[in-house]
Amino acid sequence: MKTTRNTPAKTAILEIFEKSKTALSHTEIQKQLNDVCDRVTIYRILDRLMNDDIIHKISNLDGTVKYAKCNHSHQRVHIHNHAHFSCENCNEITCLENVKPSYIMPHNYKVKEINFTLSGLCPKCLNSDI
Amino acid sequence: MKTTRNTPAKTAILEIFEKSKTALSHTEIQKQLNDVCDRVTIYRILDRLMNDDIIHKISNLDGTVKYAKCNHSHQRVHIHNHAHFSCENCNEITCLENVKPSYIMPHNYKVKEINFTLSGLCPKCLNSDI
DNA sequence: AAAATAAAGCAACAATGTTGCGATTGTGTA
DNA sequence: TACACAATCGCAACATTGTTGCTTTATTTT
Ligand SMILES: [Mn+2]
Ligand SMILES: [Mn+2]
Ligand SMILES: [Zn+2]
Ligand SMILES: [Zn+2]
Numbered sequence: 001m002k003t004t005r006n007t008p009a010k011t012a013i014l015e016i017f018e019k020s021k022t023a024l025s026h027t028e029i030q031k032q033l034n035d036v037c038d039r040v041t042i043y044r045i046l047d048r049l050m051n052d053d054i055i056h057k058i059s060n061l062d063g064t065v066k067y068a069k070c071n072h073s074h075q076r077v078h079i080h081n082h083a084h085f086s087c088e089n090c091n092e093i094t095c096l097e098n099v100k101p102s103y104i105m106p107h108n109y110k111v112k113e114i115n116f117t118l119s120g121l122c123p124k125c126l127n128s129d130i
Numbered sequence: 131m132k133t134t135r136n137t138p139a140k141t142a143i144l145e146i147f148e149k150s151k152t153a154l155s156h157t158e159i160q161k162q163l164n165d166v167c168d169r170v171t172i173y174r175i176l177d178r179l180m181n182d183d184i185i186h187k188i189s190n191l192d193g194t195v196k197y198a199k200c201n202h203s204h205q206r207v208h209i210h211n212h213a214h215f216s217c218e219n220c221n222e223i224t225c226l227e228n229v230k231p232s233y234i235m236p237h238n239y240k241v242k243e244i245n246f247t248l249s250g251l252c253p254k255c256l257n258s259d260i
Numbered sequence: 261a262a263a264a265t266a267a268a269g270c271a272a273c274a275a276t277g278t279t280g281c282g283a284t285t286g287t288g289t290a
Numbered sequence: 291t292a293c294a295c296a297a298t299c300g301c302a303a304c305a306t307t308g309t310t311g312c313t314t315t316a317t318t319t320t
Contacts, residue, residue, distance in 0.1 A: 005286050005297055026276075038300050043277065045298090059191050061245045063308085065276090085239060101231035101246065108253035109215060115191045115247045116231065123238035135266060135317065156307075168269050173308065175267090193277085195307085 004052065009037035010045050014054075023058050023066035023084070023093040056080045058093055060117055066093045081114055087122035094122070134182065139167035140175050144184075153188050153196035153214070153223040186210045188223055190247055196223045211244055217252035224252070 016024065016032050024032075029042055037045075046067055049055040055067045070080070083099035086092075101116050146154065146162050154162075160172055167175075176197055179185040185197045200210070213229035216222075231246050 003287080003297075007286075007298065009299080039276095040278085040301080041299055048298095057191060059189050059193060061187060061189050061243065063189055063193070063195055065193055083233065088242070096236070099233055099235060101233045103213065103229055103231045103246075105229060105248070106226070108256060109248075110251040110256050111248045112218070112250035113191065113248070115245070115249070116233075117245045118235070118239075118241045118243070119245070120242035121240040126238055126240050133266075133318080137267065137316085139268080169307095170270080170309085171268055178267095193307095 004048060009033075009041055010048070012036045013042065013045050013049070017055060017067075017069045020069075021094070023068035023095065025064060025066045029067075058084045058095075058117065059115060060086045060093065061119060064091075064093075068093075068095050071095070071097055079113070081116075083116040083118060085122060086117055086119040087125055088119055089121055089125035092122060093117075134178060137175075139163075139171055140178070142166045143172070143175050143179070147185060147197075147199045150199075151224070153198035153225065155194060155196045159197075188214045188225075188247065189245060190216045190223065191249060194221075194223075198223075198225050201225070201227055209243070211246075213246040213248060215252060216247055216249040217255055218249055219251055219255040222252060223247075 012033060013029060016029060026039075026042055026046065029046075030039060033042070046055065050057060050067075053070055056070055058066045058068060060066070064086075068084075081100050083096045083101060085094050085096055096118075099116075101114070105111060142163060143159060146159060156172055156176065159176075160169060163172070176185065180187060180197075183200055186200055188196045188198060190196070194216075198214075211230050213226045213231065215224050215226055226248075229246075231244070235241060
């Protein structure tokens with residue numbers, strides 16, 4: 001089988017995810033990394049972390065793509081059925097681990113993954129509002 | 131007030147949307163247009179159609195962005211709270227006008243828009259499966 | 261018909277992600 | 291501990307997608 005290695009770049013990226021309370025974009029990670037590694041390496045590490053179900057990808061309506069650590073316990077079947085919130089003011093994206101949509105699908109569809117992202121104002125920005 | 135004009139390019143794009151049963155990406159529209167207009171013009175027309183609530187935008191987990199005609203009756207408050215399905219096999223994205231997620235949000239969030247995209251296999255691809 | 265305004269074309273640029281390939285490094289095993 | 295070798299990295303090059311500024315063209319309004 002293909003073994004996965006612990007490299008300085010991977011470790012640094014994991015630490016960044018640990019510290020962050022919100023989801024991070026490739027660019028945000030790059031800025032925090034301070035040239036620990038190349039741009040391309042970040043993409044490749046993110047790919048690996050996704051394959052290993054350590055992080056998951058969140059895509060926003062405006063096309064932004066971010067990544068967040070997986071908090072749920074490692075299940076056999078790893079599904080990200082929780083919602084994400086994207087603040088249109090501060091642009092932060094957070095996992096709402098407890099918000100899980102319920103819905104009724106027509107027959108003949110096989111659903112494998114869901115992407116449920118809500119946008120608007122986060123609590124922080126809602127309070128500092130007029 | 132700012133008036134909006136009906137140009138050949140806009141008309142052509144609207145016809146393409148009318149004929150299409152699935153959502154379309156900028157590139158797909160461009161191919162169908164056969165050089166009726168410039169690439170940039172397509173972007174600008176899509177922007178206008180979105181502003182006029184004639185089409186809506188759908189962003190997929192893989193980063194793909196597509197657009198689809200709005201079928202719902204024109205309401206005062208125009209919200210796209212229906213789900214979309216993205217087939218991982220044929221890559222077609224369709225509106226599921228009748229699938230509307232229900233969910234419970236924590237307090238202090240102001241939700242203005244939702245993006246609910248499911249992915250997996252569409253009926254067509256599920257049948258032609260093994 | 262002339263003026264005002266919306267839309268189009270074109271070129272240039274920016275952001276984001278991908279690929280190929282030679283060089284480097286982490287790690288299980290001798 | 292040293293070695294072998296697959297996994298990872300850096301770099302350059304490229305692709306795709308979307309944006310911006312400016313000039314020109316087309317459509318309305320007066
Ligand atoms: Mn997860
Ligand atoms: Mn709609
Ligand atoms: Zn916010
Ligand atoms: Zn399909």
